[in-house]
Amino acid sequence: MAAQTVASTTNPLTSVDLGPAAALSCRECGHRVALGPVFACEECFGPLEIAYDFSAYDTEDLRKRIEAGPANIWRYAPLLPVPADVAEKPNINPGWTKLVKADNLAGELGVTGGLYVKDDSGNPTHSFKDRVVAQALEAARVFGFTTLSCSSTGNLAGAVGAAAARAGFRSCVFIPHDLEQGKVVMAAVYGGELVGIEGNYDDVNRFCSELIGDPAGEGWGFVNVNLRPYYAEGSKTLAYEICEQLGWRLPDQLVVPIASGSQLTKIDKGLQELIKLGLVEDKPYKIFGAQAEGCSPVSVAFKAGQDVVRPQKPDTIAKSLAIGNPADGPYVLDIARRTGGAVEDVNDEQIVDAIKLLARTEGIFAETAGGVTVGVTRKLIENGVLDPTLTTVVLNTGDGLKTLDAVAGTGLTATIRPNLDSFREAGLV
Amino acid sequence: MAAQTVASTTNPLTSVDLGPAAALSCRECGHRVALGPVFACEECFGPLEIAYDFSAYDTEDLRKRIEAGPANIWRYAPLLPVPADVAEKPNINPGWTKLVKADNLAGELGVTGGLYVKDDSGNPTHSFKDRVVAQALEAARVFGFTTLSCSSTGNLAGAVGAAAARAGFRSCVFIPHDLEQGKVVMAAVYGGELVGIEGNYDDVNRFCSELIGDPAGEGWGFVNVNLRPYYAEGSKTLAYEICEQLGWRLPDQLVVPIASGSQLTKIDKGLQELIKLGLVEDKPYKIFGAQAEGCSPVSVAFKAGQDVVRPQKPDTIAKSLAIGNPADGPYVLDIARRTGGAVEDVNDEQIVDAIKLLARTEGIFAETAGGVTVGVTRKLIENGVLDPTLTTVVLNTGDGLKTLDAVAGTGLTATIRPNLDSFREAGLV
Known part of the structure; x- marks a missing residue:
């Protein structure tokens, strides 16, 4: 198991500012470790998730603070693993959808x-992926990553590309090499690296796991792998x-x-x-x-x-x-x-x-x-x-x-010549 | 000139409730007529636009009213040709974009x-077309139209289709018959009638003008023709x-x-x-x-x-x-x-x-x-x-x-095999 994938109690990242996020906690055995770019428990290999300290909040104060917040997910910053000043950082600010x-x-x-x-x-x-990527991006900033990455077959690639572009991160996204042209364009237009993998989505995933444990992946935040505990909270x-x-x-x-x-x-x-x-x-x-x-x-x-x-x-x-x-x-x-x-x-x-x-x-x-x-x-x-x-x-x-x-089967009700007789013949009135 | 295209001072629609909209006024000669589904001045054939009565507004009251309004264009209802209760009607509620x-x-x-x-x-x-269609829809409701229509080559067709669907109007949209498949699907998916015209966009427009003056077009609100004065205000x-x-x-x-x-x-x-x-x-x-x-x-x-x-x-x-x-x-x-x-x-x-x-x-x-x-x-x-x-x-x-x-020229930075050696050879690290 590579160095960054399993939490260690000697993890040096003990004093990062991610707002109310207090620690990472194993969903299986409850083992707690310091906040860091890790996703699997060192005790039982269970998934890590964010544990919060909400003890200081007064209900009505919190409600007022939320209601006075911006028309995006950062109105809930007090309940998310992000710094208190998150709304002032460059982010694509998703959420507050209809x-x-x-x-x-x-x-x-x-x-x-x-x-x-x-x-x-x-x-x-x-897509909803903007919500989760926005969290991963803030964690990546705090942990000092400079490249944002993921494996994807579509929505996530676009969300990572856009978020990285605006936040000034390099991005490198991995997709199966034979995706539909539309999805490739959507993922590529933001100007990050877009790498096609000869293989299916499982091959892409496996490759990303390898890359995290390799020096070549140093400084890389994979939103849905080593940043997954933060990402998921979105x-x-x-x-x-x-x-x-x-x-x-x-x-x-x-x-x-x-x-x-x-x-x-x-x-x-x-x-x-x-x-x-x-x-x-x-x-x-x-x-x-x-x-x-x-x-x-x-x-x-x-x-x-x-x-x-x-x-x-x-x-x-x-x-x-x-x-x-x-x-x-x-x-x-x-x-x-x-x-x-x-x-x-x-x-x-x-x-x-x-x-x-x-x-x-x-x-x-x-x-x-x-x-x-x-x-x-x-x-x-x-x-x-x-x-x-x-x-x-x-x-x-x-x-x-x-x-x-x-x-794609949806289409024209009728095709007519540009005159009223032809329109009447089509039986639409 | 067909009956509905030119305003008449004997127009029966003198008491419609479109909020602060007081009349239609010719942009060329200033001639005023009652609010109705007309778009050209009977005096000079100039374009009609909405004239408002804002005289009752107090600046700070108005500002507060706007700021307390919904996160869409209806926060500005006091400044638009729509009834005061517009936000409660079924509409796709565009606006308040980032x-x-x-x-x-x-x-x-x-x-x-x-x-x-x-x-x-x-x-x-x-697209911004949702803003203008939303106004036309409210005018169509007030004028008793039951079908919403337009000529379009893309964005407008989708906006009309969606707005009509939600508001319970029939829609019938006219497009050139040879549009790209994607645009056809977008326009058709909302379930309205979508008619392809054998001809170019000019032919489509000409046909729509003919239809407005014909009994076949009775009860039809063409958002960008006979409802244009309302539409444009969006x-x-x-x-x-x-x-x-x-x-x-x-x-x-x-x-x-x-x-x-x-x-x-x-x-x-x-x-x-x-x-x-x-x-x-x-x-x-x-x-x-x-x-x-x-x-x-x-x-x-x-x-x-x-x-x-x-x-x-x-x-x-x-x-x-x-x-x-x-x-x-x-x-x-x-x-x-x-x-x-x-x-x-x-x-x-x-x-x-x-x-x-x-x-x-x-x-x-x-x-x-x-x-x-x-x-x-x-x-x-x-x-x-x-x-x-x-x-x-x-x-x-x-x-x-x-x-x-x-x-479409945007695409993959590199294609690699799913292993680290292949990744290193691509020169991305």
Whole structure:
């Protein structure tokens, strides 16, 4: 195991300023170490996550401070592993995206308790990845990294490229060499290094792990590897925003997509923090996980009543969710069961139908991951699992412009000559 | 001339509630008529625009009301032709996009007085068109239209489709039949009618004018034709937001793209309103217009010292600005000259360079229109026309994801095998 991957209690980084972040704590054994660019426990190899010290906060002071903050994720700086002056540093400042009251969609799905879409396509590079990269970037700054890196198949590459450009970091992003041209352009336009790896996404990942342990990777912050504990916390901001936008109130039900599962677990963590801090009234909520049938390891385990997630080889149009061996799968199962939620999946046809349904009812053009959550919501209602009389929030984590192929069959209603007779013949009036 | 195109003093629509909008007023002869779905003066065929009654407003009350408003254009409802309760109606709620302090770009361009990018790619369908369509939609609601329509080659089609879907309107959008597949998909996904016209954009426009005067077009609101006076006012919100985001202060210089020229003239109108209402301190400001060399009728006229704009046949990658006969060209010339600004153009290569410059310095991926404004800013500084010691705001009105072809040459830095030796050979460390 390479020097930087496992935490050591002799880690020299004991006095970094990352706001309320107090230490790294192992999610398996609870072992605590100093804040540093490490992600696996030295005792049990479990995943490390941020432990906070929120003890000094007064609830109403904190609420006022948040409400007076900027219209981006930094309004929640007191609850994130970032310095207090984070909003003044160059960052692409994602977040505070729209929570859309989706009355038309609710009508179609028969939801009477209030249906909302949290639309993260409004972020700077149009996916929720801007939230997590923004955290990783601040950690990279504090730890003295000069290059920002990641393995990616799309959204993350663009988010890292953009964030690094604005913050003055070098970036070097690794992708499979045969990605679609559109995704390559999106990742390359910010001017960082973009390296194609001859192999699939697993090969890219393996290579990145090798690079972290090598002198060639010195000074490199891999947002989703050695900076992962910081990176992952960015998803908490989805929970904070949803509750604040509901008027500091917990929703009854949330439908969240599952790729690695990290986002779902951090949304739960964020909701629990709001309860403990007194910012929302404690009450039960259910978290539902959504997968594509072509990559449904967590859904399969959930339905089989298992605690173990058996890896799958992904085959789905929902490429941003296509992680066959999701690291946080077991934690997702635990949260879905503990909160009374569920994990469900939909097939590619249902994903496309759901993208079109959301577009035609609410004017929101979601990427395939949004088709997965809307499709799963519909299925869960039809199956009587999701209660349509309760307040429900569905996440859309990306933008339809990035997955145009999914709805490529959509096109012209009619083609006419430029005159009224031809128009009348088309039968549109 | 068809019944609905020219205002009549006997127009029955005298008591519609469009907030502070008091009447339609001819920009040429000043003739006033009642608010209605008309766009040309019955006296002189000049363009009609909204005349307001702001007389009841107290400056500080108004400022507080705006600041307490929603994080979208409806915070400025008291200054727009919309009902007071507009924020409660289903609308895609654009605006309040980021004003990015572009210090890296300023460094490259040598701007020392503060350089800002107003980034309208953050709107719901990722272009400034959402602002204008949102106004047209509210007018359509008040006038009892049930179908929303337009002629478009891209951004506008998506904005109309999305807004109509959410508001429960039928939509029917007309485009040239041979548009790029991506733009067709974007326009079609919201489920409205999308009609391809065998012909070019001029043929589409001509057909729409015919349809307005025909019974087949009854009940149809064409956002950029019979609703144009309302539609155009949406661009004022760019001026409002820029000033509020600067701390209720006028910038010294603005660089604005020119298609029809409407946006630039309405930004000037918005700035003048803020001055008259006392919301900003009066001081000189300069407005610069930006065109692509391949469609530069206003720039050519400006440089030749002419008042008349001679139409051009467009040939540029900046398709969203490719209006060869810009309706508001003469007004743009007047504003540029009156404020001490200028109109300049850049060629396709300079547009692409500027897109990349903005991406690599600020992490903002602009569409070609953003390449035009950034490129023109650079050229104006190099030519000594724009003063780099003054506060300058550059508009980016759209999203690079919609014009990927412009930077299609951008790609992989290197392709390697998944091992460290191959990585070292690539010379990236």
